Amino acid sequence: MPAYCIFDDLEVTDAAKMEDYRGRVRPTVARYGGRYLAVGGQFDVVEGDWRWAFPVIIEFPSLQQAHRWYDSPEYRELKALRLQATKSNAVFVDGL
Numbered sequence: 001m002p003a004y005c006i007f008d009d010l011e012v013t014d015a016a017k018m019e020d021y022r023g024r025v026r027p028t029v030a031r032y033g034g035r036y037l038a039v040g041g042q043f044d045v046v047e048g049d050w051r052w053a054f055p056v057i058i059e060f061p062s063l064q065q066a067h068r069w070y071d072s073p074e075y076r077e078l079k080a081l082r083l084q085a086t087k088s089n090a091v092f093v094d095g096l
Helices: 015-031 063-070 073-085
Strands: 003-012 035-039 055-060 086-094
Touching: 003 015, 003 063, 015 035, 015 063, 015 073, 055 063, 063 073, 063 086, 073 086
Parallel strands: none
Antiparallel strands: 003 055, 003 086, 035 055
16 A cells, blocks of 8 residues: 655755755655655645645555665665755655
8 A cells, every 4th residue: 555755844944955956966866766746736624724935745565665765774874964954844654
């Protein structure tokens, strides 16, 4: 069953590092069977007080595959770069 990685970049603290990350991350996602569904863009909160800043949604074939990507040697350096460059939230959730 598919799974979704949902990131929200609340604040970019180092634009140069974030640009480097963005330029290199897509091949690692694809290598693990992932595909981007949303990267930023307009969003409308229709219930509650949810405060998105910059949402990113990536679909993987399974929750296990999402974790394989997130913990992979290919993504390790990029993850560290993203964590240095942003304040963010992230969750992984099983799909239907």
